[in-house]
Amino acid sequence: MTAGEFDDVWRRETPHVLAALVRRYGDFDGCEDAVQEALAAAARQWPADGVPENPRGWLVRVASRRLIDARRSDRARVDREELAATREPVDAALAPAADEPVARAADDTLQLLLLCSHPALSRASQVALTLRAVAGLSTDQVAAAFLVPSATMGQRISRAKSTLRGAGARFAPPTAAELPGRLDAVLHVLYLMFNEGYATSGGDRLVDALLTGEAIRLTRDLRLSLPTELDAHDEVAGLLALMLLTDARSAARVDGRGDLIPLAEQDRTRWAHAPISEGVAILGQVLPRGRVGPFQLQAAIAAVHAEAPTWQDTDWLEITMLYRMLDRVAPGPVVTLNLAVAVGMAHGPEAGLTVLDGLGDDPVMRNNHRRHAVRAHLLELAGRPVEAVEEYLNAARLTTSLPEQRYLNARAAAVRAAGH
Numbered sequence: 001m002t003a004g005e006f007d008d009v010w011r012r013e014t015p016h017v018l019a020a021l022v023r024r025y026g027d028f029d030g031c032e033d034a035v036q037e038a039l040a041a042a043a044r045q046w047p048a049d050g051v052p053e054n055p056r057g058w059l060v061r062v063a064s065r066r067l068i069d070a071r072r073s074d075r076a077r078v079d080r081e082e083l084a085a086t087r088e089p090v091d092a093a094l095a096p097a098a099d100e101p102v103a104r105a106a107d108d109t110l111q112l113l114l115l116c117s118h119p120a121l122s123r124a125s126q127v128a129l130t131l132r133a134v135a136g137l138s139t140d141q142v143a144a145a146f147l148v149p150s151a152t153m154g155q156r157i158s159r160a161k162s163t164l165r166g167a168g169a170r171f172a173p174p175t176a177a178e179l180p181g182r183l184d185a186v187l188h189v190l191y192l193m194f195n196e197g198y199a200t201s202g203g204d205r206l207v208d209a210l211l212t213g214e215a216i217r218l219t220r221d222l223r224l225s226l227p228t229e230l231d232a233h234d235e236v237a238g239l240l241a242l243m244l245l246t247d248a249r250s251a252a253r254v255d256g257r258g259d260l261i262p263l264a265e266q267d268r269t270r271w272a273h274a275p276i277s278e279g280v281a282i283l284g285q286v287l288p289r290g291r292v293g294p295f296q297l298q299a300a301i302a303a304v305h306a307e308a309p310t311w312q313d314t315d316w317l318e319i320t321m322l323y324r325m326l327d328r329v330a331p332g333p334v335v336t337l338n339l340a341v342a343v344g345m346a347h348g349p350e351a352g353l354t355v356l357d358g359l360g361d362d363p364v365m366r367n368n369h370r371r372h373a374v375r376a377h378l379l380e381l382a383g384r385p386v387e388a389v390e391e392y393l394n395a396a397r398l399t400t401s402l403p404e405q406r407y408l409n410a411r412a413a414a415v416r417a418a419g420h
Contacts, residue, residue, distance in 0.1 A: 009055055011210060014039070015109040015134050017059045021067060022115065029161035030067055032133050038063035109134065109218060110225065114174050116160075117185035120167035125160040126185040127192065132157050135193040135211070144201035144400075145192045147333075147364045183232040187239055187295065190219050194243050198250070202400035206254050216243045234286040238296030241286075244279035245302035248272040260407040264311040276306045294330035297322055316346035333365045337374050349381035369398035373408060380411075385419035388412075 014035060021031035038059045052058040116130035124146070131142045143153035174182055197211030223236045252266040280303055287296060301322045308314040323339040336359055344352020356375055359365045376391035392412035396405045 009042075009051065011214070013056045013059055015112055016056055017063055018133060019109070019112050020060050021063055022112070024064075025067060027067075027165060028115070028133075029165045030070060031063070032161060034063040034067035034070065035059070037066045110222060113186045113189060113218070113222075114179075114182050116164075116189075117182035118164055118167060119178070119181060120163050121160050123185055123188075125156055125163070127188050128153060128156050129160040129164075130185070130189040131192060131196075133161075135189065135196075135214075137193070137196055141196055141201050145196060147368060180230065180232055183226075183236070186222065187232070187235060190215050190222070191239060191242075191295070194219075194246075198246060199404075200401060204402045205258060206260055206401065206403040207250055209250065212243070212247050212250070216240070216247065219243060231291055234289060234291045235293040235295050237282050237286045238293060238299045241279040241282040242295055242299035242302055244275040244282075245299060245306050248275040248279070248306065254403070258403055259410075260403045262407075263305070268309065271306070279303065280306070292329075294326055297326045297329065301326075314345070316342055320346045333359055333362055333368075333371075337370055340374055340378065344378045344381065349378040352378045353382065367398055369395040369404070369408075372398065376408075376411070380415055385415050389416050389419075 017038065018031060018035050021034060022028055025031055041062050042055075042059060046052075112134045113130055116134060117126045121129065128142050128146065131137045131145065132139060137145075139154050139157065140150050142157070143150040146153060194212055194215035197208040197213075197215060200206060200208050219236065219240045223233070223240055226233045226236060248271050249263070249266065251272065252268065252270040253261055255261055279299065283296065283299055283303055287300070301319055304315055304319050304322070320339070320342040323335065323342050327335050327339055336355065340352045340356040342352075343355050353375070356371070356378065359371055365371045372391045372395035376388045376395060379385075379388035379391060389412045392408050392415065396408035396412065399405055399408070
């Protein structure tokens, strides 16, 4: 079994194994630790013994044993364990079988998403914990999504698990009154999950199609599970449209060697037309209702790109307008980065650089590779090659994505060569 195959099984089964344990024992912190131990045991045994016929069942059994052993080591918890056993059905620890309806498995993951969005946690902790425990991202990947050091993120996730334990959080659907408050965090998680799959923060591949596919599946399931009259329903639809419109470009984003192809150079005949059509249709349903949020605005921007037959035909004035609207609704450094590009394309690179200058004093963005990459791009367009080369090299040095490193170093070399 290769490392990639193990990662696929791990990502696919972890939410269901964790759901089975949390449903049975109710201790999210202890259950998550037990699942990690079971996965470590699988990593040791499966390469030699082969993947079990029912990997989910194997993981549930091993994780349950680890959890029970940990509880028995603390004598104060024995009575609580026996009491829980009398209250729960004996098969409560079993994950959904392979032949059970997909809806049950999807429901498990959605319930975990909602559980991790417990009101006892801060918004940042809700999102971080869910990305780690449910989406299967590493602590380094979660830290990259939040633009903070890995050690800081590890502490945040540990505190979140302890807080859930202290709050007595159970594996149960939130009430109708609780649901709206939890959905914002769930949507943020799904958005970051998709982004990590679409442009991985580290490693030797640019796209993780399994992660983007899972994010799309969960968002689609969430949309189907919510009443249409709920205000958040249109934002869920907007997020789904954004994912579909963005993911449609995946096949054209890398060349045969796995290297990055920027949007301006992509072969648009390789874009997938079915998800583009679906995404545009979804926007056509929700935008007229007027409950427009940040995900719908981002989807509208993606639709402008998707409907432009060529890079030169892109309506940058409309994209700039949409980004300014997004900046008012949901301001943030990533929005500013994208606004700088749009302004640079619509009104000239110097205007884009002026927008970007606003991030210069942001301590989080000062050493973020994307800020340097955007600045390099605008400097290149402005005819300032020496500065552009320096910024491309800065960006390449700061990113941990090997495809991005190769692309940024190649751009630096090309600009340097053109300047001589």
